[in-house]
Amino acid sequence: MRITHARRIAQVFFFALFAWLCLVATVGTRFWQWRGWPIRWFLELDPLVALGTALTTHSLYPALSWALAVIVLTVLFGRVFCGWICPFGSIHHFVSWLARRSWPLKRRMEANRYRPAQVVKYCILAALLSAAALPAGRMMLASLQTGLLDPIPLVNRSFNLAALSIGDLAAGRWPGASRFCSGAGLIGAIFLAFVLLNVAAPRFYCRFVCPLGALLGIIGSAAPWGVGARRSKCTECGVCDLNCAGACNPMGPIRLSECLMCMNCLDDCPAEGPVNYGPRPSPAGEIVSPGMSRRDFVVSVAAGLAVAPLARLGGRTAGDWPAGMIRPPGSVAEEEFLARCVKCSECVKVCPTNVLQPAGFGFGLEALWTPVLNNRVGVSGCQSNCIACGRACPTGAIRPMTLDEKLGQGEFKAAGPIRIGLAYVDRGRCLPWAMERPCIVCEETCPVSPKAIRLEEVEETTRDGAKVRLQRPVVDPGRCIGCGVCEHECPMSGLRAIRVTADNETRDRNHAVLLRNEN
Amino acid sequence: MNPPSPDTGPLATRREFFRRGLRAGAAIAATGGLGAWLLNRHPPGDFSRVRASDPRRDFSVRTAGPRMAVATGRSRPAMLRGAMAAMGGIERFIERGDRVMLKVNAAFATPAVLGATTHPELLAELVRLCRGAGAASVVVTDNPINAPESCFELSGIAPAARAAGADLFVPGPGSFRPGTLPGGRLIRDWPVLFEPFAGVTKLIGVAPVKSHDRAGASMTMKNWYGLLGGRRNQFHQDIDGIIVELAMLVKPTLVVLDGTDTMMTNGPTGGSLADLKATNTLIVATDAVAADALGATLLGRSSRDLPYLGRAAGLGLGTTDFESLHPARVPAQSS
Numbered sequence A: 001m002r003i004t005h006a007r008r009i010a011q012v013f014f015f016a017l018f019a020w021l022c023l024v025a026t027v028g029t030r031f032w033q034w035r036g037w038p039i040r041w042f043l044e045l046d047p048l049v050a051l052g053t054a055l056t057t058h059s060l061y062p063a064l065s066w067a068l069a070v071i072v073l074t075v076l077f078g079r080v081f082c083g084w085i086c087p088f089g090s091i092h093h094f095v096s097w098l099a100r101r102s103w104p105l106k107r108r109m110e111a112n113r114y115r116p117a118q119v120v121k122y123c124i125l126a127a128l129l130s131a132a133a134l135p136a137g138r139m140m141l142a143s144l145q146t147g148l149l150d151p152i153p154l155v156n157r158s159f160n161l162a163a164l165s166i167g168d169l170a171a172g173r174w175p176g177a178s179r180f181c182s183g184a185g186l187i188g189a190i191f192l193a194f195v196l197l198n199v200a201a202p203r204f205y206c207r208f209v210c211p212l213g214a215l216l217g218i219i220g221s222a223a224p225w226g227v228g229a230r231r232s233k234c235t236e237c238g239v240c241d242l243n244c245a246g247a248c249n250p251m252g253p254i255r256l257s258e259c260l261m262c263m264n265c266l267d268d269c270p271a272e273g274p275v276n277y278g279p280r281p282s283p284a285g286e287i288v289s290p291g292m293s294r295r296d297f298v299v300s301v302a303a304g305l306a307v308a309p310l311a312r313l314g315g316r317t318a319g320d321w322p323a324g325m326i327r328p329p330g331s332v333a334e335e336e337f338l339a340r341c342v343k344c345s346e347c348v349k350v351c352p353t354n355v356l357q358p359a360g361f362g363f364g365l366e367a368l369w370t371p372v373l374n375n376r377v378g379v380s381g382c383q384s385n386c387i388a389c390g391r392a393c394p395t396g397a398i399r400p401m402t403l404d405e406k407l408g409q410g411e412f413k414a415a416g417p418i419r420i421g422l423a424y425v426d427r428g429r430c431l432p433w434a435m436e437r438p439c440i441v442c443e444e445t446c447p448v449s450p451k452a453i454r455l456e457e458v459e460e461t462t463r464d465g466a467k468v469r470l471q472r473p474v475v476d477p478g479r480c481i482g483c484g485v486c487e488h489e490c491p492m493s494g495l496r497a498i499r500v501t502a503d504n505e506t507r508d509r510n511h512a513v514l515l516r517n518e519n
Numbered sequence B: 001m002n003p004p005s006p007d008t009g010p011l012a013t014r015r016e017f018f019r020r021g022l023r024a025g026a027a028i029a030a031t032g033g034l035g036a037w038l039l040n041r042h043p044p045g046d047f048s049r050v051r052a053s054d055p056r057r058d059f060s061v062r063t064a065g066p067r068m069a070v071a072t073g074r075s076r077p078a079m080l081r082g083a084m085a086a087m088g089g090i091e092r093f094i095e096r097g098d099r100v101m102l103k104v105n106a107a108f109a110t111p112a113v114l115g116a117t118t119h120p121e122l123l124a125e126l127v128r129l130c131r132g133a134g135a136a137s138v139v140v141t142d143n144p145i146n147a148p149e150s151c152f153e154l155s156g157i158a159p160a161a162r163a164a165g166a167d168l169f170v171p172g173p174g175s176f177r178p179g180t181l182p183g184g185r186l187i188r189d190w191p192v193l194f195e196p197f198a199g200v201t202k203l204i205g206v207a208p209v210k211s212h213d214r215a216g217a218s219m220t221m222k223n224w225y226g227l228l229g230g231r232r233n234q235f236h237q238d239i240d241g242i243i244v245e246l247a248m249l250v251k252p253t254l255v256v257l258d259g260t261d262t263m264m265t266n267g268p269t270g271g272s273l274a275d276l277k278a279t280n281t282l283i284v285a286t287d288a289v290a291a292d293a294l295g296a297t298l299l300g301r302s303s304r305d306l307p308y309l310g311r312a313a314g315l316g317l318g319t320t321d322f323e324s325l326h327p328a329r330v331p332a333q334s335s
Helices: A003-023 A042-047 A045-056 A062-077 A081-084 A087-102 A107-113 A116-134 A151-171 A184-199 A203-208 A213-219 A264-269 A294-312 A332-340 A346-350 A389-392 A403-407 A443-444 A487-491 B010-038 B076-086 B120-132 B148-154 B157-164 B224-228 B231-251 B286-297 B307-314
Strands: A225-229 A275-279 A356-358 A372-375 A422-425 A453-461 A466-476 A497-503 B066-072 B099-104 B137-141 B167-169 B176-179 B192-195 B202-212 B216-218 B254-263 B274-287 B328-330
Touching: A003 A042, A003 A081, A003 A264, A003 A453, A042 A045, A042 A062, A042 A151, A045 A062, A045 A116, A045 A151, A045 A213, A045 A275, A045 A356, A045 A422, A045 B167, A062 A081, A062 A213, A062 A225, A062 A497, A062 B010, A087 A203, A107 A264, A116 A203, A116 A213, A116 A294, A116 B274, A151 A184, A184 A203, A203 A213, A203 A332, A213 A332, A213 A389, A213 A403, A213 A443, A264 A275, A264 B099, A275 A294, A346 A356, A372 B231, A389 B066, A389 B076, A422 A466, A422 B231, A443 A453, A443 A466, B010 B307, B066 B076, B066 B286, B076 B254, B076 B274, B099 B120, B099 B224, B099 B328, B120 B137, B120 B157, B137 B224, B148 B157, B157 B167, B192 B224, B216 B224, B216 B286, B224 B231, B231 B286, B231 B307, B254 B286
Parallel strands: B066 B328, B099 B137, B099 B202, B137 B167, B202 B254
Antiparallel strands: A225 A275, A356 A372, A422 A497, A453 A466, B066 B274, B176 B192, B202 B216, B254 B274
């Protein structure tokens, strides 16, 4: 078996595993549901997730220890992750091959020559990590935006929210059918764009955009083993460029940080030919530097350091915090949330009610694609007895909780239940308040005991002179947990007559409404 | 960049390979070490975990005992001098080298004549008295409701403080530290003014007498509200409770209650001279409860109308029976 066969098998295997783990990221006990599947494993493997959160929080979330294994792998063998494991890379690899399989050899070789623009991905990495390296702590400025372009969160988000949701919608009978996703159009369009860009240049994303590839390129450029060439034997036929995935110039001097370890050059170079795999350095020479000029570096770092505080100037983490931004239960306070969330959407996918949605642009630039509740979407509000999102989160932006902690039971009785918001009755729209019609669906569906919605009984006389007994809902702010079930069930389907905002959420005491909450 | 040819020799290659092997080993060891060191150093939520300390401060001068003086007149500086003399002289309270903080009421960006804030003439005289007693420094501060800089300037407090030789401290977001008041129900993990207290050895509260639609009256005890940061307006859900806890939080050296003009209506902002009534009284006391109990009478009320006075007295924080302090009466000076 040739080494490239082994690589293709690995690519297919890891892609299938990734797709499977996306598919099973749904609450349930059947074999095609979550059960014990390590649904966030690819995210845990991602060194950029680990490094980014380590920079913002000065801490390594235990689940991300897997990334250390990938770093060790890369230190020893180079960008094996890119060439053999990364599911996004495998998609690009396949589409690039598909787009060019009938091209003449000369054009294919030309397409795989190194281009100076490949340095852009290092600039992207430098900017993203600079924003993450801003001070954390009391005045938290650090902004984790790696998830915008980090390939694992990106492909995870695209699969979970766009691809699988379309499948759900089309199948109709799929479990959790008719899931909706706000902003799926943009998420899907970005995914498609990056896939289609492989027509412009092979593995476009991996060569020009990918910040994880850039990181692994830097880490792996000192690997003791690798691909090399012996100029003395070389006829300079250029066939090693024919299928080169990374455009790394295997003929030499090879660009170490660009080589994806795809091994196609070994395969394509004639037997006993100059290209081989072995201890480094390559006899034909090497280019270790990623090729960034000092000016590239300074500009990228400055951009990263400037843009994150500029976004913070919008005040969305301060006084102008968006009242509609209801974070899932267990979420840490917003500044730390923005320092942890990688926008992978794992929580959005596992949410059994589909109430959890990726945020659009309305909650501030930094919050794009982070999880928020939308009680108008899905089959119900946040379920009292569910803690799936915190278990799915790979970075601790949503803390893993026990049900006792969420519900304020057992050892958490004194702390009380986790509140994610507070419901407000719109007395101008509510049937019994404004329109002399009985209703109280909100009160009936309130899951808190004793109920967080009490009823005021009144008798009104209608225009016909008939007496009507009305029960009018009044929210008890000390008991409401903000789950949104009432809002979801309210019959005023246009603008609900009872609506939840994030006021009084547990995670930020500055959002408190009451001096004391009754538990 | 290495030249494209000729190829490097096998010996050099082997040496370089070992060098890289060692470097890779070191990198792996460093990765492992760093990973182990960083592992869960800050669990989720760690950054918003409050590390509250005991915010209580006691600036009372025990040797002086409970004292009170009440001056009558229209000139605030003259009344203050007279009352201080009747208290036994300011030297009884301020010693040479003391660092004094004056907690004024600078809540609103309104001119002094409207009586919503500590009067600058009174403040200036108090600064001069402290300086005269040998105070090494005098700092004037408050955490106002309106824009802080505007409050201090428009009320005349900042110019008066500067002219009399005091420093002005305008609190910023970093000036507060979370505190949990022992025995308190409200001040728990709450941001309390911290920064300007550095090195302070004496504290004097200076406030006008104002009606207050929520608390009944705003005098020297309500004035400590300015020590609170954060979204403190939640405490209006239990205004008597918070005023009592503030009295537990801070024990001043002295309080000065200015009833030269009393804000009878539209408190605590006022806004019109019609809201004021000339009551021609200035109170200096070691006991803020007693001072406010007397101040209540200027508003035509008694201490029974202000529940926080009774509750504070019940906790031993002072007495509502101000006559028991035998206040020294200082008649108006005929100048």
